[in-house]
Amino acid sequence: MFDGRDPLYVQIADQIRNDVLSGALQAEEQVMSTTQYATTFRINPATAAKAFAELVDEGVVYKRRGVGMFVAPGAREKLRAERRESFFADVVDPVLEQARLLGIDVDEVVARLRERADHAGRAAHPDPTPQAGAR
Amino acid sequence: MTGFAVQVRDLTVRYGSTVALDNVSFDLRPGVITGLLGRNGSGKTTFLSVAAAFRRATSGAVLVDGEDPWENARVMGGTCLVRESGDVLLDEPITENLGFLEQRRPTFDRTAAETLLEVLEIDPSKRPDKLSRGQRSAFGVVVGVATRAPLTLLDEVHLGMDAPARYAFYDALLADWIEHPRTIVLSSHLIGEVERLLEDVVILDHGQVLAADDAATLREQGLTVTGPADAVDTFVAGRRVVARQALGRTAQATVIGSVPDDGARARAAGLELGAVGLQDLFVHLTGHPAADDTARADTLTPQESR
Numbered sequence: 001m002f003d004g005r006d007p008l009y010v011q012i013a014d015q016i017r018n019d020v021l022s023g024a025l026q027a028e029e030q031v032m033s034t035t036q037y038a039t040t041f042r043i044n045p046a047t048a049a050k051a052f053a054e055l056v057d058e059g060v061v062y063k064r065r066g067v068g069m070f071v072a073p074g075a076r077e078k079l080r081a082e083r084r085e086s087f088f089a090d091v092v093d094p095v096l097e098q099a100r101l102l103g104i105d106v107d108e109v110v111a112r113l114r115e116r117a118d119h120a121g122r123a124a125h126p127d128p129t130p131q132a133g134a135r
Numbered sequence: 136m137t138g139f140a141v142q143v144r145d146l147t148v149r150y151g152s153t154v155a156l157d158n159v160s161f162d163l164r165p166g167v168i169t170g171l172l173g174r175n176g177s178g179k180t181t182f183l184s185v186a187a188a189f190r191r192a193t194s195g196a197v198l199v200d201g202e203d204p205w206e207n208a209r210v211m212g213g214t215c216l217v218r219e220s221g222d223v224l225l226d227e228p229i230t231e232n233l234g235f236l237e238q239r240r241p242t243f244d245r246t247a248a249e250t251l252l253e254v255l256e257i258d259p260s261k262r263p264d265k266l267s268r269g270q271r272s273a274f275g276v277v278v279g280v281a282t283r284a285p286l287t288l289l290d291e292v293h294l295g296m297d298a299p300a301r302y303a304f305y306d307a308l309l310a311d312w313i314e315h316p317r318t319i320v321l322s323s324h325l326i327g328e329v330e331r332l333l334e335d336v337v338i339l340d341h342g343q344v345l346a347a348d349d350a351a352t353l354r355e356q357g358l359t360v361t362g363p364a365d366a367v368d369t370f371v372a373g374r375r376v377v378a379r380q381a382l383g384r385t386a387q388a389t390v391i392g393s394v395p396d397d398g399a400r401a402r403a404a405g406l407e408l409g410a411v412g413l414q415d416l417f418v419h420l421t422g423h424p425a426a427d428d429t430a431r432a433d434t435l436t437p438q439e440s441r
Contacts, residue, residue, distance in 0.1 A: 006410065007351055008331065035313050042305055043331040044168060045313060050351065 008043060012051035020060060020071055021079050031061055031069040137166035138318030139213060139286040141186060145195035148181050154342050155181040158195065161337055161347040163318060168308075168332055170350070171322040173339035174421050179322045180218070182339070183288045186320075187216035199286060212241070215284035217275045219291050225264040229257065229274060240282050247311065248281035254303050268295035276304045280311050287319045301325075305332055326414040336413070340421045350413065357411025357419070358397065361387040366404045377419040389419060 006014070019025040032040070037048035052069055055061045060075045099109050141163035148156040156178045163169050173179045184190040185197050188204040188211055196203065204210045216222065223232050229252065236243045252259050255273040263271050272295045279289050293301050309332060312319060323329045330336075336353050338345040346353055360367050364386035371388045378389040389411060394400075401408045411419070 007354060009351065038313060039306070039310055041331075042302070042309060044309075044334045044350075046167075046334045047331070047351070 009047050009050040009054070012037065012048060013054050016051070016055060017060060017079055020075050021083065023076070025071050027071050027073045027075060029071050030067075031071060033068055137316050139200035139210070140165040141286065141318065142198040143182070143186075143195075144198070146182070146185065146192055146197060147194045148178075148185060148190070149193045156185075156339075157342040159339070159342070159344050160195075161344050163320060163337075164335060165318050166316045167334045168312060168319045168321060169335040169337060170326075170329060170333035171320050171337050171339065172326060172417055173322075176341075177339040177421075178342040179339055180290055181342075183216055183218075183290050183320065183322065186286070187211075187214050187288055189216065210286075213285040214288070215240070215279060215282040215286070216288040217279035217290065217292050219272070219294050220275075223263050223274060223278060226262055228262050229259040232263070232274075232278075233259070236278065236282065240284070242283040242285075244281050244283060247283075248277050251277045251280060251307055254307060255300055269297055269300060272296050273300055273304070276307075280304075280308055283311070283315050283317065285317050287317060288322075289320065290322045291324070293323065293325065301328065305329070308332070326417055327412070330413040338417060338420060345420050353416065354410065354413050355393060356391055357389065357416040358391075358393050359387055359389050359409040359411060360401065360406055361385065361409065362401075362404070362406035366406055370401065370404055370406055389415075391416075391419070 016025065016031060025031065031052075034045045034048040034052060037043065037051075038045040041048075052061065056063060056069075059072050059078065061069045062072045063069055095109065096106065098104075099106065143159060143161050143163075146156050146159050147154070159178070159182070171179050171182070181190070182197075185192050186199060186204065188207070191205060199207075199210045199214060202210050204214065224235060227235070233245055233248055236248075237245050249259070252274075255270075255277065257266070257270050257274055257277070263274055266274065272292055275292050276289070276296075279287055279292060293304060296304065305328070308319070308321075321329060321332070330350060333350045335348070336350045337347045360370050362370075362385065364381055364384050367386040367388050371390050375391045376388050377391055380387045397408060
């Protein structure tokens, strides 16, 4: 864990952001303390504290004096909105760049996305009629 | 108790014609775990010996908690230096050693020591000189941690300890320090292993300070730039390049000193940026293929290390 190239505190903050995004950490749920982080991952508490300070600044978590850190209400929605904004630049654009490099037509990429989306849609909402549900 | 602060001012130590420390100045923040890194013969042990009043400075000063430690009972009562040898009574059983420490060290916690001995699987009825090298080192670690001195200096204490014992030591040190914050200096070669424990880092080389800063800031100083060779060269032009590799038309340069808009500029030029670990940074800064002059030129300037 935490072997990436980003500074450790950035990785810790990212992990908590992802947990909030996925719902693994719910609003008003208590987050591990800097001390727990430090002893669990064998890191200096100052590093963990730096990650938490960043998350407090962003309004993802908030501090209850003497109790600990908690996920802020609305943190998930806020993170989602931010990630949505950067989604096209960070995720879609590199896909197109790769496709261009490999000589894959944009239409092929779009067709693939459609196909996968339909598939995922069927898996999430199984069609009650038997012929559509057959794979 | 948050631990002693240490101020090092223009400290020079000579052994005959050998200059072990050459006019060095830096601070150790109280209550912080600082890594003291340097190659063999860089002056680490000499500095720790002066701070612990085992040795006198040739010139300059070390102030521990604001005072000269030399023959200073108050400051020495709060300073604990553990060297590779363990600094214990070698020919007395460990239980006797613990009793001795209990008498001499007001902050020594015998229960903590006994718990640690168990964790590190050391038989307390044995004499230190009958232990294996790794276990003797481990006993030194027990003494260093359980003494809970406001200034705890651990000089390569992990030598001879195997990996599981070292990790047990790191865990114990961190847990104990969280409960009882104090100033800890950890000198080590195993940078990769200890770097996450460190809040501050001092790098010594040939008796001089190469860098003294918080670990995160230091780590952010190193940057690798990878991409088409000419784009890399344009990007790093005018900057301090400590390493450059080329593979076909792709090149990777390691530079010291990052600039705020590096990320945007790299993206625009189709280059990939990477971080340089503390260990690699250390190797780049202290490995001197050429003469001593290049080593001195490698010192981080104040702007770079900020």
